[in-house]
Amino acid sequence: MLTTFLSLTTATLASTADGEPGFWFKTWLGEPTRSPVAGHSDSAFMYIWWFCVVWFIFLMGLMFYFVIAFRRKPGKIAPRSRDHNSKLEIFWTIVPTLMLVHIFWIGFEGYMEKVTPPGNAMELKLTGYKWSWDMEYPGGVVVNRGTSAGKVATDAAETVPIFYIPADTPIRLRMNSTDVMHAFWIPNFRIKSDLIPNRYTGLWFQASLPASGPTIKYHLKSKAEENLKADPNSTFSEALAGEPYEDHWIFCAEYCGTGHSEMAGIIRVVSAGTYKKWLADQANPSTLSPAERGARIYKARCISCHSVDGSSGTGPTWKNMYGYPFAHTDGTSHVNDDQHIAEAIRYPNKHIRADYPAGGMSAFPESLLSNKQVEYVIEYMKTLSDKAPATTPEETQKPAEPAGAATPAEKK
Amino acid sequence: MGSAAHNHDHGHGHGSYLTPKGGFMTTVFDWATTVDHKKIGVMYLFAILFMFFLGGLAAIAVRVELLEPVRVAADGVITGQLFAPADQKAVGPGNEIYNRLFTLHGAIMVFMVIVPSIPASLGNFFLPLMLGAKDVAFPRLNLLSWYIYVIGSIFAVSSIILGGVDTGWTFYTPYSTTTGNEFGRVIFMVMGAFILGFSSILTGLNFIVTVHKLRAPGMGWFDMPLFVWAVYSSAIIQVLATPVIGITLLLLTFERVFNVGIFDPKLGGDPVLFQHFFWFYSHPVVYVMILPGMGIISDVLSVHSQKKIFGYRAIAYSSLGIAAVSFIVWGHHMFTSMSEVAGVVFSGLTFLVAIPTAVKVFNWISTLYKGSIALTTPMLYGLIFLFLFSIGGLTGLPLGTLSTDLHLHDSYFVVAHFHYVMMGGTIMALLAGMHHWWPKMFGRMYNEFWAKVGAITVFVGFNLTFFTQFFLGTQGMPRRYASYIDEFQIYHQISTLGSLILFLGFVIHFFVFVASLASGRKAEQNPWGGLTMEWEAASPPTEHNFDHEPLCKHGPYDYDTTVPPGWDPKDYPIPAENLKAAKEAH
Secondary structure, eight states, rough: OHHHHHEEEHHHHHHHSSOOOOOOHHHOSSOOOOOOHHHHHHHHHHHHHHHHHHHHHHHHHHHHHHHHBBBTTTTTTOOOOSSSSHHHHHHHHHHHHHHHHHHHHHHHHHHHHOOOOOOOOOEEEEEETTTEEHHHOOTEEEEEESSEEEESSSSOOEEEEEEEEEEETEEEEEEESSSEEEEEGGGTEEEEEEEEETEEEEEEEOOOOOOOOOOSOOOOTTTHHHHHHOOTTTOOOOTTTTTTTEEEEEEEEEEOOOTGGEEEEEEEEEEEEHHHHHHHHHHHTTOOOHHHHHHHHIIIIITOOOOSSSSOOSSSOTTTTTTTTEEBTTEEEOOOOOOHHHHHOTTTTSSSSSSTTTTOOOOOOTTTSHHHHHHHHHHHHHHTTTTEEEEEHHHHHOOOOOOHHHHHHOOO | GGGGGGGGOOHHHSTTSSSSOOOOHHHHHHHOOOOOOHHHHOOOOOOOHHHHHHHHHHHHHHHHHTTTTEEOOOOOOOEOOOOOTTTSSHHHHHHHHHHHHHHHHHHHIIIIIIIIIIIIIIIIHHHHHHTSSSOOHHHHHHHHHHHHOOOOOHHHHHHHTTTOSSSSTTTTTTHHHSSSSSSSSHHHHHHHHHHHHHHHHHHHHHHHHHHHOOOTTOOOOGGGGGHHHHHHHHHHHHHHHHHHHHHHHHHHHHHHHHHHOSSOOTTOOOOOHHHHHHHHHHHHHHHHHHHHHHHHHHHHHHHHHHOTTTHHHHHHHHHHHHHHHHHGGGGGOOOOTSSSHHHHHHHHHHEEEEEEEHHHHHHHHHTTTTBBBOOOHHHHHHHHHHHHHHHHHHHTHHHHHHHHHHHHHBHHHHHHHHHHIIIIIIIIHHHHHHHHOOOOOOBBBBOOOHHHHHHHHHHHHHHHHHHHHHHHHHOOOOOOOOOOOOHHHHHHHHHHHHHHHHHHHHHHHHHHHHHHHOOOOOOOTTTTOSSSSGGOOOOOOOBBSSSSOOOSSSTOOOOOHHSSSOOOOOGSSOHHHHHHHHHHOO
């Protein structure tokens, strides 16, 4: 009997997963997921939902019926009735127990699917830090909000990274955090795992594209759509022209401090062919100048503390910083030349600027920024200063590079 | 033993415990040095209600902040941040204030309100009365617990004056060991929680000994009211689990002050170890929060329907069962940071704890069957408890189920679930208990009409506030976010509207209670017709509780054998011949 029951409910689960989602499914979970392994847990959720609805209506129905039927009437006392019934009590202990075992089993099945990646899954390396994500693709291409960024809304405070993912390919993430705990959550794929500083954790998913033609379909609603259509920070908009793609949010789900609620990201699912073109372009961004690359690094790593428009943040602005002298708390004063800025990035507490508190900046060792990347950042700083050494006439005349031009507008 | 200090002295024992001992200063001194469990219970009640008000203000601030998502316009103007500094250049400072507010709300509500709420206030007042005792076993220890509670609260609240703490009430490492340059604040908050733990342990110890040693003659274990059973079960958890959080918080302090690597990976520690330690305490303590509430509901449902509780032993044993199982389910808070095998084991164990809880709900509803149900305010709160707690319990299922929890973990679904259990459970039970025992505690009735208006306002506000958050959670809203994507805004607006209605409900209750104290009608000795022993004491009780040595003559819920046909509770006491017959039947 039990096996019949189990197979029956499993069949119900399967059929709800295939059919058009009903009202309650849409109310709870929105659009059906594009991730095949998430279908099982959606069915499980809806199964538990109806289980809860039936029990709740049954219990509350009894309660309201009793309250009305046995309301106090003046002069009447309650008749004697049983104060226990062993058979009934054993019955209502065993039946819920069996039902709970069944729900546990459904959850266990779905869980095994969700945590067991197929052997042929493509591995990507995800690093979380306060307050964004870096994804390392095969071949060493690192994508973050400096290299490919969108925004949560047109008027959102921060940019978020966009990670391109090939459709219908199992993806396995190897995840790690460089500071505190974070959690990587893709709500549309119903999957989440913590990022822990002293160990690697994992997660896998697979996403399909809608079967429709070459129209661009967005999973994201509201203002994010218009923004992503324009996508001013993406270097790869042209390759997407006419290609179908679909976006899904990434949120940090483990509280990690000030920027926790801005620690979002976007998974952009594209066709396998588009993905290949995109990856090749990322691997060889030969068209970018050093300053443009510096601007990308700035947006990924520096923007939360340093502005480029002259306003003061947690740290000093980069506008007119290069080439100017500043006083330090130890009484010295240095002109911000290449040497001094490189030192300040590697060892920020060696000399502390008199107008900013000590310990405000964490050090960026080579593991976080390579020597080459430090050079790019300094090149970018030069474009922001009127004391930069002139290399070509054009460069001094247009201090803001294409990527930098968008920055003052979105700056907080 | 402290109670020996109270020699049976009729000369002093006859006045109400509330009668002032002399002038204002004398009375204040008398209350500040009292070892009377009733006065300590009342002092706890007011201290806890004050902290509830503070924590509630923080919650309202959080809700109002979430009315709008944070936006930055093209000209750099930031909107949607309620508490940001005037000259803000970035969203960071506003976020930090938000983070401090929700930490404050969580820490106050958990450590200073819900954990001590029912046992320390109503438990202190009524546990000895229900057992027919003069006081708890260690009255001076009881007073010490109250002072420790106040000192711990001052420690914790002073962290706000120093600038606030942004760790969340869970203090997860390594964030909590690295945040804030002025680390004194985190230390203050952690030490506050550490000190409060001692108050909890001492109160628990006191209650265990009281239940074992001070029951009235004739009262066996199964003659105790279910409220006493529930407080006893939660006292066991308090004594066994609280030392673990004490040690954990001490280790956290060591790590911050002396750089001993325990939880911070930079020093060679393990952050997941902290989660294990933390939840090894904090999960059992969930049942410290809810069990006494379940006890109140058992009593209230039985008294106000004048019906023997259904399945007395099942409810009593399920309290002990919950206490035991509560120690082996902590891992379900960590499904996303543990190994898969551990996840499966803890999911299975978690379903185990659902069973005794379900059994209790079945028993409560069966108690109503063929009762004589009066819709008084306590009964109304009893029904509200059943409604909200059932939702809270059932929504625990998708969280205990592994595959669905990977989606719902750390989302608003979790926030809604534990508010349904903690607030819809414990706080509603506290309100049921306060309305049930208010006439006994202060000797005054309250305005039933306005109390019911308050109860319905609270019910409506509560559901508006928290049911919307279930939808937010399944659709992808993570918890502890100062901002969110646009499509979530409508849910947040409904939720905030609900929280204001909820607040209004509590304001109504506040005025009902104040009016009762100021000019309430004098309460009868037994206004609801309860059969438990506290109703044999005067309203309010005399200083020594009982004028005579109370004897246990009947079971706590023996309405069918004790109460004569047509008897009105206001005609207390019960005729002697009925008591005799009841004793024989018992």
